[in-house]
Amino acid sequence: MISVLLVDDAPLLRMGFRMVLEAQPDVAVVGEAGDGAEAVALAAELRPDVVLMDVRMPGVDGIEATARISAAQLPSRVLILTTFDLDEYAFAALRAGAAGFLLKNAHPADLIAGIRTVAAGDGVVAPRITRQLIEAFARQTDPAATAAGPRADERLERLERLTDREREVLVEIARGQSNAEIAETLHLSEATVKTHVSRILPKLELRDRVQAVVFAYEIGLVAAGSQPGAER
Structure with a gap:
C-alpha cells in the first residue's frame, strides 16, 4: 500500500x-493537514510514502x-499541487526537495499515476505541462550566478563523473524528454537509456529526475529554450 498525507487548506479539495x-x-x-506546520508534524508522526502538498496556504x-520535511530526512516524498502550470511558487519547492508537480485539475488517472511514480522513487517529469514548468524554472535561474556560487566546484566535480554519453542523456532529461524520447533522439534503445539514468543519478548524488533537471539548469548545462537534440 502507498500511504498518502493530504495537505491543502481547502477541506472540500481534501475530501x-x-x-x-x-x-x-x-x-x-x-492523514490530512490544513497548513504547512501541521503537514510537517504529521509527516514526522505518520511517515507517509507521499505527501500531496498544496503550495499556497x-x-x-x-x-x-x-x-x-526534506531537512528532517523523513522517508516521505513530496508531490506539489499547483493551481497554475506556471506557478512561480512551485519552482522554489523543487529546490526545497519536492519530487514533482501535479495540477489540481489533473485527470484522476494522472493524479494516481503521479503518486505511484513518486512512491516508486522517481520524479514526475516529462508531460507537456512539465516542459512548460521546466522552461519557466530555467528563466528564473541565473546560471552565471549559480556557477559562481559556493557549491560550484562541488557541482562541477560531480558533473565530471559522467561519461560523454551520460552527459548527453542528462541534457535530454533536463529538456523534459521521457526515456522513449531520449532513446529516439540519441539513437539508443530505451533499455540503454534506463541504464544510463540509473547510473547518472547516483554519480550526481541526486534522488530523482526532478533533481537532475534542477542540477542541469543551475549548473548551466542547459539553457532556457533549447530544443531536444540541439547542439551542445
Missing part, C-alpha cells in the same frame, strides 16, 4: 482527493513545509 485516492486498491490516505506554506 475530493481522498475519494479519488481511496478508490484505488494500492493507496491509503493516512496561510501560515507555513507548501514551500517551507517541503523544505522542513
Whole structure:
C-alpha cells in the first residue's frame, strides 16, 4: 500500500482527493493537514510514502513545509499541487526537495499515476505541462550566478563523473524528454537509456529526475529554450 498525507487548506479539495485516492486498491490516505506546520508534524508522526502538498496556504506554506520535511530526512516524498502550470511558487519547492508537480485539475488517472511514480522513487517529469514548468524554472535561474556560487566546484566535480554519453542523456532529461524520447533522439534503445539514468543519478548524488533537471539548469548545462537534440 502507498500511504498518502493530504495537505491543502481547502477541506472540500481534501475530501475530493481522498475519494479519488481511496478508490484505488494500492493507496491509503493516512492523514490530512490544513497548513504547512501541521503537514510537517504529521509527516514526522505518520511517515507517509507521499505527501500531496498544496503550495499556497496561510501560515507555513507548501514551500517551507517541503523544505522542513526534506531537512528532517523523513522517508516521505513530496508531490506539489499547483493551481497554475506556471506557478512561480512551485519552482522554489523543487529546490526545497519536492519530487514533482501535479495540477489540481489533473485527470484522476494522472493524479494516481503521479503518486505511484513518486512512491516508486522517481520524479514526475516529462508531460507537456512539465516542459512548460521546466522552461519557466530555467528563466528564473541565473546560471552565471549559480556557477559562481559556493557549491560550484562541488557541482562541477560531480558533473565530471559522467561519461560523454551520460552527459548527453542528462541534457535530454533536463529538456523534459521521457526515456522513449531520449532513446529516439540519441539513437539508443530505451533499455540503454534506463541504464544510463540509473547510473547518472547516483554519480550526481541526486534522488530523482526532478533533481537532475534542477542540477542541469543551475549548473548551466542547459539553457532556457533549447530544443531536444540541439547542439551542445
